[in-house]
Amino acid sequence: MTGRADDTATGGVVxxxxxxxxxxxxxxxxxxxxxxxxxxxVDDRETAEDVxxxxxAQLHRRWGSLRDADAALFYLRAAVANGARNRLRSRxxxxxxxxxxxxxxxxxxxxxxxxxxxxxxxxxLRRLPWRQRQVLVLRYYLDLTEAEIAAxxxxxxxxxxxxxSRGIAALSRRLEMAP
Amino acid sequence: xxxxxxxxxxxxxxxxxxxxxxxxxxxxxxxxxxxRTMRHNHRRTAVLSAVAAALVAVLVVTGxxxxxxxxxxxxxxxxxxxxxxPLPPPGQxxxxxxxxxxxxxxxxxxxxxxxFPGSYPRWSPDGxxxxxxxxxxxxxxxDVMTGRSRTVATGGEEPAWSPRGDRLxxxxxxxxxxxxxxxxxxxxxxxxxAPYVGLADWAPAGDALIIKLDRSAGGEITLHRLPxxxxxxxxxxxxxxxxxxxxxxxxxxxxxxxxxxxxxxxxATADGSDVQVVHAFDTAPDTAHVSWxxxxxxxxxxxxxxxxxxxxxxGTRVTxxxxxxxxxxxxxxxx
Numbered sequence: 001m002t003g004r005a006d007d008t009a010t011g012g013v014v015x016x017x018x019x020x021x022x023x024x025x026x027x028x029x030x031x032x033x034x035x036x037x038x039x040x041x042v043d044d045r046e047t048a049e050d051v052x053x054x055x056x057a058q059l060h061r062r063w064g065s066l067r068d069a070d071a072a073l074f075y076l077r078a079a080v081a082n083g084a085r086n087r088l089r090s091r092x093x094x095x096x097x098x099x100x101x102x103x104x105x106x107x108x109x110x111x112x113x114x115x116x117x118x119x120x121x122x123x124x125l126r127r128l129p130w131r132q133r134q135v136l137v138l139r140y141y142l143d144l145t146e147a148e149i150a151a152x153x154x155x156x157x158x159x160x161x162x163x164x165s166r167g168i169a170a171l172s173r174r175l176e177m178a179p
Numbered sequence: 180x181x182x183x184x185x186x187x188x189x190x191x192x193x194x195x196x197x198x199x200x201x202x203x204x205x206x207x208x209x210x211x212x213x214x215r216t217m218r219h220n221h222r223r224t225a226v227l228s229a230v231a232a233a234l235v236a237v238l239v240v241t242g243x244x245x246x247x248x249x250x251x252x253x254x255x256x257x258x259x260x261x262x263x264x265p266l267p268p269p270g271q272x273x274x275x276x277x278x279x280x281x282x283x284x285x286x287x288x289x290x291x292x293x294x295f296p297g298s299y300p301r302w303s304p305d306g307x308x309x310x311x312x313x314x315x316x317x318x319x320x321x322d323v324m325t326g327r328s329r330t331v332a333t334g335g336e337e338p339a340w341s342p343r344g345d346r347l348x349x350x351x352x353x354x355x356x357x358x359x360x361x362x363x364x365x366x367x368x369x370x371x372x373a374p375y376v377g378l379a380d381w382a383p384a385g386d387a388l389i390i391k392l393d394r395s396a397g398g399e400i401t402l403h404r405l406p407x408x409x410x411x412x413x414x415x416x417x418x419x420x421x422x423x424x425x426x427x428x429x430x431x432x433x434x435x436x437x438x439x440x441x442x443x444x445x446x447a448t449a450d451g452s453d454v455q456v457v458h459a460f461d462t463a464p465d466t467a468h469v470s471w472x473x474x475x476x477x478x479x480x481x482x483x484x485x486x487x488x489x490x491x492x493x494g495t496r497v498t499x500x501x502x503x504x505x506x507x508x509x510x511x512x513x514x
Binding site for chain 2: 020023024027028031032035036037039040045048049053056057060061062071074114117118121122125136137140141147151154156157158159162165166168169171172175
């Protein structure tokens with residue numbers, strides 16, 4: 001795989017030709033954003049970091065089969081999205097009753113209200129079926145198109161539309177019911 | 180404001196605020212863990228290379244003999260002349276789509292060639308044509324001998340050939356349709372009131388389509404048999420939850436499919452009975468596709484987390500990797 005001089009998809013990183021150096025450069029560029037993505041899909045920081053580390057380990061093993069730098073980022077996002085799902089499946093029961101996010105310290109005024117709103121929305125998201133949650137995070141956090149989400153998750157565009165539509169509908173109902 | 184749009188706006192704002200609060204290990208510190216992993220990968224590669232080199236001499240002698248016999252057994256009727264598009268030998272012709280491009284791949288060597296833009300590639304029953312979906316959502320048929328493509332329907336997904344190869348079934352929104360390839364006439368089989376409707380395959384007798392429906396609130400896909408002459412869809416395979424990727428075997432005697440509840444690639448008789456687990460997964464398989472080898476002895480599937488294309492012998496349950504991937508291979512077919 002060859003590097004590119006101006007590549008926003010890889011965080012503007014010029015990827016070196018050597019595999020280890022290229023993966024390391026990509027790691028520095030994407031580590032934070034991928035951990036944030038993983039953190040929205042799993043319930044703790046350690047698991048999120050493990051998912052991203054696993055994704056980079058897989059990327060390193062398959063570096064030679066990637067066509068270009070864009071494919072590397074596509075691969076990483078897909079590996080994080082699917083890796084998060086596999087992690088959650090392995091401890092599904094525990095997660096079913098686990099707290100969604102650590103409670104923030106109580107605070108007064110507008111900031112507290114906003115944090116409450118944020119927590120309600122994210123908690124509602126967390127209670128949706130996994131596929132709907134996955135699609136909504138990719139759509140509304142990464143701002144991926146339906147086609148990009150379909151390619152990332154390996155499902156049809158019709159399925160993306162369906163999950164997105166039903167996810168938003170279910171989330172609306174949950175937020176209406178929220179105290 | 181529309182309640183859904185309002186929810187979407189609230190969700191977008193909440194996700195970005197939540198992401199901003201995420202703390203994580205410094206990348207310089209985290210990269211040391213990655214470096215250990217990369218060193219481990221290099222050692223593993225070196226060991227595997229040494230083992231592979233030691234086995235080559237044995238495989239060259241015994242493998243060649245076995246594969247030669249295998250080739251003779253797998254021969255299927257195909258055009259005698261050379262195709263205009265790069266294809267492996269008959270019996271080894273895997274098609275797959277990745278990143279909006281259709282590729283051919285040699286089942287024996289793993290060598291891939293880019294064919295044309297598209298997705299959902301499906302071989303015609305006689306192996307002379309490939310149906311696919313273009314970037315703009317058209318159903319196209321490509322003649323392998325001339326390399327020429329023609330649009331046969333607009334706005335559709337997931338084409339499936341009729342057993343005689345004279346029609347294509349496909350899905351457009353909630354409509355399940357067929358198109359006559361000689362006349363271009365479309366016929367609506369049914370309109371299904373479900374959030375997701377997909378097409379898996381055309382039954383070997385030609386009298387029904389196997390469709391995928393999601394009528395639940397949780398993304399659970401079930402299979403139904405839809406008569407082409409009209410009528411209501413009837414649950415197939417007992418309507419077991421989250422079953423996808425169904426394909427009929429070349430001789431029509433069995434079906435292969437993924438089932439989430441059983442975490443398996445399973446087979447069953449064509450009427451949906453006698454379900455057998457061919458391959459059990461450690462973690463539940465995601466929605467994906469499965470394809471039969473032309474002789475019906477092997478099944479091809481995509482490992483969703485890695486994108487690797489893998490094959491399992493239905494008889495011996497022995498698996499092998501056909502090709503490792505860097506991007507996901509969404510759908511495939513084998514002839």
